[in-house]
Amino acid sequence: HFPIEGTPVDSPQQSRLEWHADSHSFLAEKPLLLNPEIDHPEQYLQFDTNGRIYPKDGLSTHQTKRAETTIQVFNQNRQPLVLARKAKIDFFLNNFKIQILNYLKNQEKGPLDHSIFKILFESAFTGLRQSAKPESDYSLLGLNMLDNFNAFFTDRISGEKNQQILTRAYEIFIKQSHFPIEGTPVDSPQQSRLE
Template sequence: MRKVNKNLTQKPSSLSRPDLLDLLKKIEADKNLINTDIYRGKYKDEHTQIIREEVVEALEEIYHGKCAYCEQHTYTYIEHYRPKKRIINTHHGGYFWLCYEWSNLVPTCHECNKIGGGKGDKFPIKNKRSTYEDCLWEGKLDLQKCIANQPPLIDENPYLLHPEIDNPIDFLTFEIDSQYQGIALKGLDGHNERGEQTIEICNLNRKELLRKRQESVIYPILQNIKLAFGLLSNQKINTTQFQDLLFAEFEQLFQQVKELKLSFTLLRRTLIVSPSIFKSLVTAQLSDNQQEITQAFFESYFNSIHT
């Protein structure tokens, strides 16, 4: 998960229909009237006659084709951050009035959002849960009160991080999985708080993700560092050239943080927060005789760009 900038006032046209309040009023009486075509933004292109989905396309552009929660490239499923029909383990009937709310729609992969193994209809909160009546003004739905970062919704204090409101790097970090199956997320803000809860809600430490974080981000760095050591050991390069190779690898990592189209950008960014984090996730996976040298060069590079 990474911080995403979405303009909450510039909605796709299907979410700004003039009859939107009338549609939502009907849904109040029957949730089965929630129309997937509207919140996906389905329409026929007049020029090409191709069926397109403007909400899906807008979210794919904003999120670079990645899942809002796990940051893998994915087929885009529209996820309602606040579930639209029910909240499990509660008597709440779901936030049906938010079914077409732009700030409530994020793209996800199937695994992060599936019922049973992912988020599904989970939405635990710390404070009082909002109701339809809380979002009314003089008997009519107030669309300003339906925005995720505005009262009364923001006052619920949800456990699930919202990538457009919260900054995940304040709540999440990484560690080598205890079973050595890959790279795991862990919460920063305390036991059973928002970081840990987000991981649990979306199942963000499933085996597939542990492995892919290692293979996509950590493994290439390790391979290039080991290659440089091999060249030095075989006297194919000198010490200065060895340093240049390591510094080039570190530079590439720092540049990758800016490439938002890459998967797992939060992990890439976390690696460069401090030498100690780099040591725990990368250097620790090298052989004993390579660790001290690699860490010394990384700290030298890190200090050179922070002075």
């Protein structure tokens, strides 16, 4: 049995329209598991920088219960998943640190223009953007890293100058629509969205 808060449907519905997961009769059961075909997990779940998954802040009591139940039933904080997510986060963080160092080395040679950001950071941001696509492993984490870039990366970089470099690179690649977040398919049903 799937965990629900309401009264279960105990007999077949007469109308085929009521056979869908988003039908009135099934939604009246108040399902406690997120269904990636009709729910948007990114609206319910968030990650910390260690790879653990939590209910998002600001949810209603029922939404929080759904997020918690989904995390618990699918054991989303089991060690192998947390470690794999942390490895993915650390991969991108280390990549950004390397590109910042490369930028600083190039800066020692003389004034730099806008194109140096493209040369140094394009691969890192392309990879990060790619990680948010539904067909990617841990795509919900990828989307969360893009949406919370400062918490995952900028705030974890030491030195104000280094943070400014990364912030500028982010503005060039994400905010100035070189790689817009908008349009990233997030409602495609994929198991990896919940991992």
